[in-house]
Amino acid sequence: MATTPTRQPARRRRAQRGSGEQLRAEIVAAAKELMAHARSVDDISMRAVAEAVGVTPPSIYLHFADKDALLAAVVIDVFGELDKAMLAAGEAESSPLGRLRAYGRAYVKFAIEHPEHYRLAAMEPCVEPRNALDEVLNSSAFAHFNATVIECIAAGIFVSDDPLGITFELWAAAHGAAALLVAKPYLPFGDTEAFTDRVLCAAALGHAAASLLPDLEPETIAGWLTVQRSS
Amino acid sequence: MATTPTRQPARRRRAQRGSGEQLRAEIVAAAKELMAHARSVDDISMRAVAEAVGVTPPSIYLHFADKDALLAAVVIDVFGELDKAMLAAGEAESSPLGRLRAYGRAYVKFAIEHPEHYRLAAMEPCVEPRNALDEVLNSSAFAHFNATVIECIAAGIFVSDDPLGITFELWAAAHGAAALLVAKPYLPFGDTEAFTDRVLCAAALGHAAASLLPDLEPETIAGWLTVQRSS
């Protein structure tokens, strides 16, 4: 009675011969699930993941070199979900600019609804800097975002021969809103969706307006604003 | 010879009777220094901090309840440095808008030069949510930023009765650039200062331009841009 229950009840049946990948998928799923209820990546231990799957901790290391590798796998998974959410949000929009904003809204919404997943994917120092570049740039979410920026250029919204640069700018704005809302949720941002929309809209409109001015000196901007307001 | 060297050589002299605060300051300084060379907060252990100061680990707990409390003290210290850097950068600027951008540039520059400090201060889930609100809002850096936004409203750059909202928006842009540059330094942002400037300028100009439009529907924006470009 006083003996620890160990993990006898959750003991998992040994997998079929060729299906070692099955356990890998279960581990990623378990880690992702655990992360949804954790406040930090430190809160989820390899032991906890192992127990959730019904396996002993060392078994995880047969599929992942270390904890970082497991978390990286979760990140890839999370990026996929984010992409789906963004695509779904942009479907209804007809204009490229509208789609861009819908993407941004969905991006921030996803971050708020999955704070720990977003934190891991976008706010932690990247786990493996080797292929990380390709992973981010080739991630569907980023690619779709960039494609829509290109559409905006084609539609005359933006004037630039560097769509990637614009994408990074807009991403910075979206990430800034998301990161702030996730890291400091107690600050008086007001309605989060309205705040997000203001930030995103300012970023897009600001970039477009910048191309209307000869330069971006404070005096030039102030003068331009005065002229605009008076007319 | 084979015995571990323990920490005999770095043994610290016992402090004077009334000066317990001295050790506290040394601990914070050591933690801040260690963090400069660490890749994550997990890389700096209480043991390492203790050894750097020349003290045994439990002594730290006489001044800080736990590791989070120590890190919180470091955060406060870091915010102070950030404020100094921002003020210095804004001194030369005469116009409020120029000062605002100088602040933003200095903010991002500080984040890039002190990535781990910035990460701890702005990207980690806040350590103590109780007084954290006041700490951030009353932090000098934030206060100065907000004051300059108010100046911009007075100068007619922005039109709003909610300066705090504008401050949050601009902060989101600056934080987005900083966080992205810190978390994903390998991405092809190009020149970091130029990138930062574009993001900041777009945020400020975008907010100002938004007040020129009747609404922010995609069609309205596209139409306005067409008119502007043709004139």
Next chain:
DNA sequence: GTCGGTAACTTATCTACGGTAAGTTACCGG
């Protein structure tokens, strides 16, 4: 059928961490 090879998994253990309880040292006011 059975039997060796090996994939799949476990037991046992290492080192390091954050944190605590209980003890010890040395300063200092009376």
Next chain:
DNA sequence: CCGGTAACTTACCGTAGATAAGTTACCGAC
């Protein structure tokens, strides 16, 4: 000079990530 207490230390606990070495059970070959 002596007792009180601030300022520390020694010893320890539980848990974490990770590894080495062992064990089990599937499965193809003969």
